[in-house]
Structure formats: structure tokens, C-alpha cells
Amino acid sequence: MLLATVAVNAQIEKVEPPFWWEGMHRSSVQVMVYGEDIATLTPEVSNVTVTAITKTENPNYVFLTLDTKGLPAGNYPIQFKKKNKVKTTYNFELKERREGSAYRKGFDSSDMIYxxxxxxxxxxxxxxxxxxxxxxxxxxxxxxxxxxxxxxxxxxxxxxxxxxxxxxxxxxxxxxxxxxxxxxxxxxxxxxxxxxxxxxxxxxxxxxxxELHKRDMKLILDYVTNHWGLEHWMIQDLPTYDWIHQFPGYAQSNYRMSTQMDPNAAAVDARYCMDGWFVPTMPDLNQSNPLVVNYLIQNAIWWVEYADLDGFRVDTYSYNDKEGIAKWTKAVMDEYPNFNIVGEVWLHDQAQIAYWQKDSQISAIQSYNTYLPSVMDFTLHDAMSAFGKEHAGWFDGTIQFYENFVNDFLYPDVNNLLVFxxxxxxxxxxxxxxxxxxxxxxxxxxxxxxxxxxxxxxxxxxxxxxxxxxxxxxxxxxxxxxxxxxxxxxxxxxxxxxxxxxxxxxxxxxxxxxDAEVIHTGKTTQYIPQDDVYVYFRYNEEATVMVVVNNAKDARTFNLNRFAENIKGATKGTDVISGKTMDVAAETMTIEGKTSFVLELK
Missing domain, CATH: 3.20.20.80 (Glycosidases)
Structure with missing residues (x-):
């Protein structure tokens, strides 16, 4: 009988993360080492406490958990031995961290994202x-x-x-x-x-x-937690069978994200939403596997530190394993309390979108919290169809915008919604x-x-x-x-x-x-549109802005007395775009068809 032999000259092909930083909140780092039959060797790390050595069914992987707390910047060699003989070594580096890195300020409502x-x-x-x-x-x-x-x-x-x-x-x-x-x-x-x-x-x-930071601009990385490509080197040689969701092999997502919160959902439907592949070329990552979610957490934090990022946009957020993506999000925000992450939650109901924002009272009903600071306002995007309506109706025209904002009470933080x-x-x-x-x-x-x-x-x-x-x-x-x-x-x-x-x-x-702080953080009062003219005010203690949007093709004249509670004692309003000054103390105002005013009141 011919016995299988183990390669005695195993080489390290990849180490991820390739390095880390001193003084991190997440000081326990799980280092993935990949190489042919690397798991058959015995790892040792100089001057670092190894709290866990995790091996899987694939001998080409070993996961070393290193406690870096209190360690200074420098190189910490990881040696792989066989019978006390060193076969291969990797110098794992702890780098010096940027001053104030933990408290970096993410993008917010003062920004415009391109x-x-x-x-x-x-x-x-x-x-x-x-x-x-x-x-x-x-x-x-x-x-x-x-x-x-x-x-x-x-x-x-x-x-x-x-x-x-x-x-x-x-x-x-x-x-x-x-x-x-x-x-x-x-x-x-x-x-x-x-x-x-x-x-x-x-x-x-x-x-x-x-270069962005020189211009006082911010960099947002589009992060994908839900899937990788078929050509990813780890997909070609899986660390574990359950690194990805298998049925076995491929199964298509049903894309019904509502199953994630539906108390009446069939288990099979919820599984195919969450675990099904987005497309056949994108294997679905299994965030319920602790090795996977930890890998993704560390990769995200690594990019923040390495590239000095100001935020993440997370692709297909609501297709992920709910508990796994919450762990990922919380870990990143624990490392960077003032950071920002916006999740793609492509739904068409405000309650369902609000479910995914941090501290939502809706998801709290199910004892769930995503820890996700920002979500994308897809229902406002849907309301853009108002511009294609020939005539305003009970449900059509600028009333669509009004009704969208009626539901702002559902969101824990309306200023942290992405609008587009x-x-x-x-x-x-x-x-x-x-x-x-x-x-x-x-x-x-x-x-x-x-x-x-x-x-x-x-x-x-x-x-x-x-x-x-x-x-x-x-x-x-x-x-x-x-x-x-x-x-x-x-x-x-x-x-x-x-x-x-x-x-x-x-x-x-x-x-x-x-520089318009009143728009960044001010309050809103909106008025029911009349004749497809939508009027709302943004205001704080220092400033008031009156916005008038006429979606009708023809000019409209409207009564200004209706807006007295917001106009208050103002007599003039200067249009931000045209620079023209208008009389807001008059009885009426006229606006041309398909025109808008953004009036700073004085």
C-alpha cells in the first residue's frame, strides 16, 4: 500500500492580512497563511502570544490568532517548523499607526458624494x-x-x-x-x-x-461582503466547504430581501434569498462561518488603515447573513466610532429600508440591530418618476416626494440617508x-x-x-x-x-x-403640493431656506400666506441659482413652468 507523503518544503504563498498596526482596538489578529500543506507544519511566532491555531479540512491553510496588544511596531517572524527544523518564515509586521486614526471622521450630510x-x-x-x-x-x-x-x-x-x-x-x-x-x-x-x-x-x-485629502475631500471604498468572483484564488481552493454557500454548488438567489424581516417567511425562501448566489459567477460568502466574517472584518479595517479611508459603501447589504453582517459592521464601527458606512438596501418600502439602519425601532421588534449608520433612500429614487407625469394626480407628481418624506419618522437618523x-x-x-x-x-x-x-x-x-x-x-x-x-x-x-x-x-x-449648514442638519417643514408645485423649508436657529419646485409645464401663481409659519418676518428671499431677490412678504409668488427656486430668506 502506497502511503501519501507530505511535502517537506512547503512554501508560504499568501499571508492575509499581510501586516497590521500597533495600538489597534482590534488587537487580536487572525492571520491566514496559505501554502501547499502548510497546516502539516508547526507554527511559532517570536515575542507574540498565539492564542489559537485553527486548521481546516484543507491542509493548505492555517489561521493563527495573534495577540498584539501592547506590542510596539516592528517585525515579528512567523516560523513554520517540521521536527524543530525551520522550513519557511514570514516576517509579520506591526506598522506605526497614523495619529488620531481611530477617530477619523467619515462622510456625512455636509458632503456631496460623486x-x-x-x-x-x-x-x-x-x-x-x-x-x-x-x-x-x-x-x-x-x-x-x-x-x-x-x-x-x-x-x-x-x-x-x-x-x-x-x-x-x-x-x-x-x-x-x-x-x-x-x-x-x-x-x-x-x-x-x-x-x-x-x-x-x-x-x-x-x-x-x-490627493483627495489635500483638497479637503473624502475617499469612500465600495466594499463587497456578500460575494466574490469565481476566479478568486480562495474560491479556487476553498479553506472550508462552507466558506461559501453550497446547495451543493450553485443556486440562484430569489432576490426577495423582504424574507429577511418577514415573520411569516418560509425557511426555504429566506435561505434562497440570503444564501443563494447573486449570479452564477459570484459565489455567495457564508458570513455565519466565523472564519469568513473575521476575514472580512480584518480586510475592511486593513483598507481603512492602509488607504486612510473615510467611509464604505457596502454592496448588496441586505442579501448577507443578517447576524454575520451585523458583526462585520459593528466591528468596523467599534474600531472607528466616527466613521460612516452606507449600505445598499434596494427596497421600495420605507419601513423595510429603515429596518436596516442602526438602532431601528422596527428591527428592534425582532431583537435585531445592524449597527449600519446609513442606508440608501431608494424610495426617494422611485419618486423621481414624478417628472414623467403629464398631469399631477392624487398619487402622481410632486406629491410622490411629499409622501416619501412623510415616512421620515421611521428612520433613526434621517440626516444619514443617501439621497440620489x-x-x-x-x-x-x-x-x-x-x-x-x-x-x-x-x-x-x-x-x-x-x-x-x-x-x-x-x-x-x-x-x-x-x-x-x-x-x-x-x-x-x-x-x-x-x-x-x-x-x-x-x-x-x-x-x-x-x-x-x-x-x-x-x-x-x-x-x-x-457651507449651507441649514441644509446639512436643519429641520424640514413641507407643504402638500398644489397644482404640482411643491414647497418645503429647511431651517435652524440662524437661517431659513425656502425651496419651491414647479413640476408643471406652465407657470403657477400661489399664495404666500399659506407659508407664514415658516416665512415668519422675512421680507426677501435670494435665489441661490439666479441670484435674484424676491419679495416673500407679498401676497403671491409666480414661478415659471419646470422651474425651481432655492431662496435664502432674510
């Missing part, structure tokens, strides 16, 4: 469009292929973002996605410690954060409403209501795209981001007259908003 698809924004380094280390090559002629946008291109145009009024940048994932096709979107990651070489390097990503007209997954606003007037109305609302406004790249120059042609069409290249582009929309001279009309309105509104 969302980009980096592959489609700007190509700053054509030399990395095609890289040997990854499969899919650059091909700008393929609507769904890699077009070459990269970190260098983003850095080149940060002043453009600042001019626009943006104060934070959210990029879709930049970590390696080695899928054979459609890899440009980045959500099927194959290495979560490495920036995709077609975007640049880890060092370039760190530089992006530095579109994003990289939805229909393009400028495709649905092909005129600048409706765009201006939408931005007026997004820019003046409670919450954190988010703008999708290119909207500010009128960019459109037909989702019916595939996601690639709603993720078109930004004009001027590639050498040879005939239209350079990054500069006023390069933009068309129409593009400048979109841009100028957006820039004026959001530049004003940067």
Missing part, C-alpha cells in the same frame, strides 16, 4: 489597459469590455470634481476582478488585498486618498427625462432635502444611457477622459453649450451647499 465607474471615467495611463496578470484585455469598442479608465485618470481630474461641488468620491470596486468578461464593474473580486493592475497599484490608490436620482445600476436619469429642466428640478431636491446627496458621474453634463441595451450603456465613457476624444467635458471650453448648462447649475447648487 460616484464613478473608474473604467469609464478617465484613462490616465494607457500602458495598463492590458496587463499580463489578468485575463480580460482592453477593448474600448466593446460596450461591456474594459475601456481603460484608471486611478491615474481619476487623480488627474480631482479639481474638476472639486469645481463641481463634490466633497467625497465613491468609486465602484477597484480590487482585482479577473473574470474573463464584464470584469470592468469590479464586483466579482478575485483578490481583495490587491488593486486590479488595470486600474493601477495599491500605492496609487493610497495616493488617490492623499440614479446610480450605476439604475436607469440613467437623463435617458428617462431628456431635458435639462427636469434634471434641474431633480438636483434641486437632491441638493436641499435631508441626507447625503450622491451624484452619478456624467449626469452633470447631461450624460444618458439606455439600460435596455445592457449595463454597459448606462456606464458610458466620460467625454474627454481618453486621448483623442473630440468633446472634452472636463473643461468649460471643451463642453457644449448644453453640457455647460447642466454643469453650471450643478456646480452652483452644490458649491453653495458645501
Amino acid at each position: 460616484l464613478i465607474m473608474p473604467d469609464r471615467f478617465a484613462n490616465g495611463n494607457p500602458d495598463n489597459d492590458t496587463m499580463e496578470a489578468v485575463v480580460e484585455k482592453g477593448n474600448r469598442d466593446d460596450l461591456n469590455g474594459r475601456h481603460g479608465g484608471d486611478i491615474a485618470g481619476v487623480i488627474e481630474h480631482l479639481d474638476y470634481l472639486s469645481e463641481l461641488g463634490a466633497t467625497a468620491l465613491w468609486s465602484t470596486p477597484l480590487c482585482e476582478d479577473n473574470d474573463k468578461a464584464y470584469s470592468y464593474h469590479g464586483y466579482a473580486q478575485s483578490d481583495v488585498y490587491k488593486i486590479d493592475p488595470r486600474y493601477g497599484t495599491n500605492e496609487e490608490y493610497v495616493q488617490l486618498g492623499k 436620482a440614479e446610480n450605476h445600476d439604475t436607469d440613467r436619469f437623463n435617458q428617462r427625462f431628456q431635458n435639462v429642466a427636469d434634471y434641474k428640478l431633480a438636483m434641486t431636491i437632491i441638493g436641499t432635502v435631508r441626507g447625503i446627496p450622491q451624484l452619478y458621474y456624467g449626469s452633470e453634463i447631461g450624460m444618458a444611457g439606455d439600460k435596455g441595451k445592457g449595463d454597459g450603456d448606462i456606464r458610458r465613457d466620460f467625454p474627454g477622459g481618453w486621448a483623442g476624444d473630440t468633446n472634452n467635458a472636463f473643461t468649460a471650453n471643451g463642453r457644449t453649450a448644453e453640457q455647460n448648462e447642466y454643469f453650471d447649475f450643478t456646480s452652483k447648487l452644490f458649491t453653495w451647499r458645501k
